[in-house]
Amino acid sequence: xxxxxxxxxxxCSNSISAEVNIFSARHYDSDLNLYKKFTxxxxxxxxxxxxxxxxxxxxxxxxxxxxxGDVYITSDAGRLGAFESKGMLQHANWSDEIExxxxxxxxxxxxxxxxxxARIIFYSPERVNQSELQNLNYESLSEPNWKGRIVIxxxxxxxNQSLVSSLIExxxxxxxxxxxxxxxxxxxxxxxxxxxxxxLAVAAGEADLAIANxxxxxxxxxGQKGEEQKIAAKKVLxxxxxxxxxxxxxxxxxxxxxxxxxxxxxxxxxxxxxxxxEAQKHIVNNTYEYSILENISPNELVPxxxxxxxxxxxxxxxxxWDNQSxxxxxxxxxxxx
Amino acid sequence: MRINTWFLSSFLISLLVAIPIFTVFSSFFExxxxxxxxFRNTFLYEYIYNSIILLCGVLIFTLLxxxxxxxxxxxxxxxxxxxxxxxxxxxxxxxxxxxxxxxTAFFENYGTLYSILKNIFGDGNYNQSIPKFDGIxxxxxxxxxxxxxxxxxxxxxxxxxxxxxxLEIGRNLGFSKxxxxxxxxxxxxxxxxxxxxxxxxMETLSDFGAVSFFGISTLxxxxxxxxxSLDDLAFANQLSFFLLVFILGLFxxxxxxxxxxxxxxxxxxxxxxxxxxHLTGLKGNLAFLVxxxxxxxxxxxxxxxxxxxxxxxxENLANLNINKLFINTLYLIFLTSLVLLLFSFIxxxxxxxxxxxxxxxxxxxxxxxxxxxxxxLAVAFITFISWLDxxxxxxxxxxxxxxxxxxxxxGLVVVYFIRFYSLxxxxxxxxxxxxxxxxDESSYLLGYSKLxxxxxxxxxxxxNSIFLIGILITIEVIKELxxxxxxxxxxxxxxxxxxxxFASQDLLEAAAAPALFLILIASAFxxxxxxxxxxx
Numbered sequence: 018x019x020x021x022x023x024x025x026x027x028x029c030s031n032s033i034s035a036e037v038n039i040f041s042a043r044h045y046d047s048d049l050n051l052y053k054k055f056t057x058x059x060x061x062x063x064x065x066x067x068x069x070x071x072x073x074x075x076x077x078x079x080x081x082x083x084x085x086g087d088v089y090i091t092s093d094a095g096r097l098g099a100f101e102s103k104g105m106l107q108h109a110n111w112s113d114e115i116e117x118x119x120x121x122x123x124x125x126x127x128x129x130x131x132x133x134x135a136r137i138i139f140y141s142p143e144r145v146n147q148s149e150l151q152n153l154n155y156e157s158l159s160e161p162n163w164k165g166r167i168v169i170x171x172x173x174x175x176x177n178q179s180l181v182s183s184l185i186e187x188x189x190x191x192x193x194x195x196x197x198x199x200x201x202x203x204x205x206x207x208x209x210x211x212x213x214x215x216x217l218a219v220a221a222g223e224a225d226l227a228i229a230n231x232x233x234x235x236x237x238x239x240g241q242k243g244e245e246q247k248i249a250a251k252k253v254l255x256x257x258x259x260x261x262x263x264x265x266x267x268x269x270x271x272x273x274x275x276x277x278x279x280x281x282x283x284x285x286x287x288x289x290x291x292x293x294x295e296a297q298k299h300i301v302n303n304t305y306e307y308s309i310l311e312n313i314s315p316n317e318l319v320p321x322x323x324x325x326x327x328x329x330x331x332x333x334x335x336x337x338w339d340n341q342s343x344x345x346x347x348x349x350x351x352x353x354x
Numbered sequence: 355m356r357i358n359t360w361f362l363s364s365f366l367i368s369l370l371v372a373i374p375i376f377t378v379f380s381s382f383f384e385x386x387x388x389x390x391x392x393f394r395n396t397f398l399y400e401y402i403y404n405s406i407i408l409l410c411g412v413l414i415f416t417l418l419x420x421x422x423x424x425x426x427x428x429x430x431x432x433x434x435x436x437x438x439x440x441x442x443x444x445x446x447x448x449x450x451x452x453x454x455x456x457x458t459a460f461f462e463n464y465g466t467l468y469s470i471l472k473n474i475f476g477d478g479n480y481n482q483s484i485p486k487f488d489g490i491x492x493x494x495x496x497x498x499x500x501x502x503x504x505x506x507x508x509x510x511x512x513x514x515x516x517x518x519x520x521l522e523i524g525r526n527l528g529f530s531k532x533x534x535x536x537x538x539x540x541x542x543x544x545x546x547x548x549x550x551x552x553x554x555x556m557e558t559l560s561d562f563g564a565v566s567f568f569g570i571s572t573l574x575x576x577x578x579x580x581x582x583s584l585d586d587l588a589f590a591n592q593l594s595f596f597l598l599v600f601i602l603g604l605f606x607x608x609x610x611x612x613x614x615x616x617x618x619x620x621x622x623x624x625x626x627x628x629x630x631x632h633l634t635g636l637k638g639n640l641a642f643l644v645x646x647x648x649x650x651x652x653x654x655x656x657x658x659x660x661x662x663x664x665x666x667x668x669e670n671l672a673n674l675n676i677n678k679l680f681i682n683t684l685y686l687i688f689l690t691s692l693v694l695l696l697f698s699f700i701x702x703x704x705x706x707x708x709x710x711x712x713x714x715x716x717x718x719x720x721x722x723x724x725x726x727x728x729x730x731l732a733v734a735f736i737t738f739i740s741w742l743d744x745x746x747x748x749x750x751x752x753x754x755x756x757x758x759x760x761x762x763x764x765g766l767v768v769v770y771f772i773r774f775y776s777l778x779x780x781x782x783x784x785x786x787x788x789x790x791x792x793x794d795e796s797s798y799l800l801g802y803s804k805l806x807x808x809x810x811x812x813x814x815x816x817x818n819s820i821f822l823i824g825i826l827i828t829i830e831v832i833k834e835l836x837x838x839x840x841x842x843x844x845x846x847x848x849x850x851x852x853x854x855x856f857a858s859q860d861l862l863e864a865a866a867a868p869a870l871f872l873i874l875i876a877s878a879f880x881x882x883x884x885x886x887x888x889x890x
């Protein structure tokens with residue numbers, strides 16, 4: 018009985034106040050502070066459930082019309098694309114301002130990038146000489162001089178799947194399969210650990226070169242991982258590949274509008290807020306990603322803080338989903354664990 | 355008529371608990387994507403291989419440390435024996451996934467061990483010489499240290515009830531101590547050891563947190579991935595079949611062990627208390643060291659790692675809303691224990707007075723839900739509710755039960771109920787088995803109704819069982835992660851979900867504070883129960 022009363026009160030309280038419900042697979046603590054700012058500005062209450070990307074998607078799909086979620090937030094365009102392809106996001110009719118702010122390659126009709134990250138190379142300056150770095154591309158990692166020198170995480174990782182998707186787009190399936198096979202034979206160890214573990218492996222001398230996302234490096238330099246890791250990070254240097262051609266592989270964190278969003282206008286307000294200068298500054302200084310806006314500079318600790326590297330602004334991030342299953346197939350065929 | 359009501363209600367409870375088992379299998383016959391068909395055999399081989407390696411590793415390790423510790427504290431006195439007797443069960447407070455965080459943090463490149471070495475010996479490249487406990491080895495160690503308690507507790511109880519008479523036989527036959535151990539003590543404790551090991555095995559097979567943290571593909575993670583990521587339901591079904599074969603095998607073994615255990619329990623009259631042998635000198639120190647080693651690695655090590663981080667990064671503790679997490683956790687514990695105890699009573703009492711073989715077998719079948727990994731259980735529950743919702747909507751033009759069950763405390767409690775039902779059901783059942791049926795009959799003869807018999811005779815008898823089960827549920831709910839993660843309402847966190855969320859954004863340092871609280875609260879509850887678990 019008591020539970021029924023509580024439930025009743027809960028339903029009542031939900032229907033009265035202005036609010037927006039977020040399902041987030043990008044569960045930064047700092048995001049919660051950002052939502053508080055939004056509530057302060059607009060009076061709209063933000064409710065959050067965070068969790069594992071696939072499990073949240075499954076819950077939303079099964080809840081179907083009864084899902085009270087308005088906004089879905091996750092990292093990686095490959096994940097957003099997967100969710101859109103299941104028909105769980107709706108066309109949002111982005112305002113002109115959003116369309117002006119966010120380049121077309123970083124948004125779809127249903128979701129929009131709220132931050133950027135690059136997947137780059139980290140090398141040991143002691144063991145990798147400058148001539149090896151000259152004109153280094155992702156494609157060059159298959160060359161025999163890297164035998165036993167590269168570390169990268171597993172093939173089930175979405176960042177790797179998106180990277181390989183972009184290679185398929187630019188070089189074709191056959192070339193990418195050849196590349197993946199050679200890359201696997203160049204690995205210093207069987208893939209394990211997260212991106213930060215790859216950078217640490219280079220610092221510790223287990224490998225000469227790691228592939229990892231930019232913000233992990235900044236996280237280590239920030240001291241949030243302790244003094245040792247700060248020192249370790251300094252033993253490793255970032256390198257932006259493909260500078261003489263299409264540019265470095267970019268990816269996004271993004272927000273999508275859920276199909277049955279009951280508070281659609283509040284949801285749009287929230288997404289617009291996330292793209293405001295205030296919110297973008299908060300994001301770059303807390304998660305160490307790049308801003309989706311051109312005029313916001315990255316945090317001091319992030320590689321490429323001056324934005325003086327060439328970003329791949331040609332490959333549409335929407336393709337990361339289109340090529341995803343092909344990418345995974347290629348990686349598995351190549352024996353990428 | 356009344357018997358029918360009881361029968362019906364216990365039947366319904368068993369049916370509810372059995373739902374996920376049916377759902378898991380029926381939903382896998384739906385359409386399937388099959389994108390990765392060509393890899394299925396490779397995957398299948400890998401999942402089974404990894405599951406077997408993991409299982410064997412954990413079983414060998416828990417058998418070794420569980421029985422050795424139980425043997426030492428049961429047959430000998432040595433420095434610290436009274437402390438270790440209960441301290442060893444504190445390992446129950448450390449979930450395998452938190453153990454995994456500690457293990458990784460301590461041994462990783464530039465991890466805690468590196469810092470320690472650097473502080474003692476100065477700068478140097480220690481990373482190369484620090485052993486790396488990751489991958490399957492890491493998972494085996496993490497799971498073993500968090501589960502060996504089952505083997506320890508059950509084996510110790512069995513040793514405890516071994517009568518001195520039994521040992522005297524050995525002595526009369528002129529057996530050496532070693533001979534007595536291997537020909538008398540261990541064989542007569544074998545049912546208990548097997549029961550402990552089969553619990554360990556089931557928990558190992560259903561582990562998700564530690565295994566996915568180390569990136570190992572087992573049957574459980576395989577089912578999860580092929581169901582949720584790849585939409586390959588046919589393959590998920592195939593994998594579930596293999597998992598079920600494993601689990602049924604274990605159930606069979608455990609049941610066999612339980613049955614045999616009865617033959618080995620001496621009747622009360624013939625029980626003669628053992629004289630414990632006093633170990634001094636080198637042997638005493640050795641026994642101390644063994645127990646200390648196990649206690650240290652199962653409890654002190656993970657707690658120290660978490661404590662170290664909490665102290666090193668105090669801002670993480672300051673940012674934690676401990677009160678709210680504590681209240682949320684308590685709320686879940688209270689509701690879950692209440693519901694579980696209530697329904698296990700109804701079901702057990704129904705079984706007892708209806709004496710139906712069919713009902714009994716069905717109850718036994720339904721509790722196999724316990725062996726379904728929590729994460730799969732949660733997804734099966736959502737699938738089931740959405741199916742039910744569409745049925746109700748189609749036929750009665752009334753839907754919306756999804757809102758009530760998914761993303762609500764109610765739904766969370768229902769799934770906890772299914773997950774932990776066997777714990778409560780078996781606990782009450784064991785308690786009931788000690789109440790002679792003739793007591794019931796006397797009560798009826800005295801004109802007590804069935805309900806009155808229950809409240810005035812059974813309840814007082816079962817007070818201790820209720821208390822013990824309540825606390826065991828509490829410990830499980832505090833540690834529970836995958837179900838809570840998927841089904842919880844908006845803005846609702848527990849210590850476990852908070853720790854997981856930090857860990858999954860690569861901030862193990864910030865995960866330390868909630869993990870530490872989780873361990874400490876669970877430890878407190880374990881200490882309260884220790885006198886029941888280790889009853890002398």
